[in-house]
Amino acid sequence: MARILILNGPNLNLLGTREPEIYGHESLEDIEIKCGNHGKAIGTDIDFRQSNSEGELVDWIQAAAGSTDGIIINPAAYTHTSIAILDALKQVDCPIIELHLSNIFSRETFRHHSYISPIANGVICGFGAHGYLLALDAISRLVSDKKEF
Numbered sequence: 313m314a315r316i317l318i319l320n321g322p323n324l325n326l327l328g329t330r331e332p333e334i335y336g337h338e339s340l341e342d343i344e345i346k347c348g349n350h351g352k353a354i355g356t357d358i359d360f361r362q363s364n365s366e367g368e369l370v371d372w373i374q375a376a377a378g379s380t381d382g383i384i385i386n387p388a389a390y391t392h393t394s395i396a397i398l399d400a401l402k403q404v405d406c407p408i409i410e411l412h413l414s415n416i417f418s419r420e421t422f423r424h425h426s427y428i429s430p431i432a433n434g435v436i437c438g439f440g441a442h443g444y445l446l447a448l449d450a451i452s453r454l455v456s457d458k459k460e461f
């Protein structure tokens with residue numbers, strides 16, 4: 313069974329109450345449950361985590377090298393700032409999908425740049441919580457086919 317690591321960055325623990333007009337009404341726990349159910353349905357084993365700390369995210373990415381078949385990451389605000397997360401992801405030899413609930417390109421210009429996109433296999437943004445399920449389908453295809461779309 314493919315092992316997929318889903319990482320969530322800062323402030324995503326507040327989903328449901330944080331700017332619901334942008335991020336929706338579902339909590340991160342609701343999304344984790346949906347991912348678990350969808351993961352079972354498509355035969356993937358999900359490890360779902362959130363941290364407000366850049367260093368902890370880097371530690372988890374380093375630990376994933378060799379033990380994870382694919383990484384889905386919503387780096388949240390670190391998308392736009394973190395060379396450390398970029399460098400950690402560069403050391404991981406598995407498919408990587410960058411994910412955002414909101415359409416970062418329709419928002420403030422500082423959100424238009426991502427340090428992560430250049431090394432991601434693909435980017436999903438703008439589909440709210442459903443994006444997590446889209447990302448799971450996409451990564452499971454990348455993992456099982458071992459090829460690009």
Ligand code: DQA
Nearest residue numbers: 386387388389412413414423
């Ligand atoms: C986000 C978009 C980021 O710009 C923002 O800082 C977040 C969430 C999203 O999921 O839409 O915290 O990654």
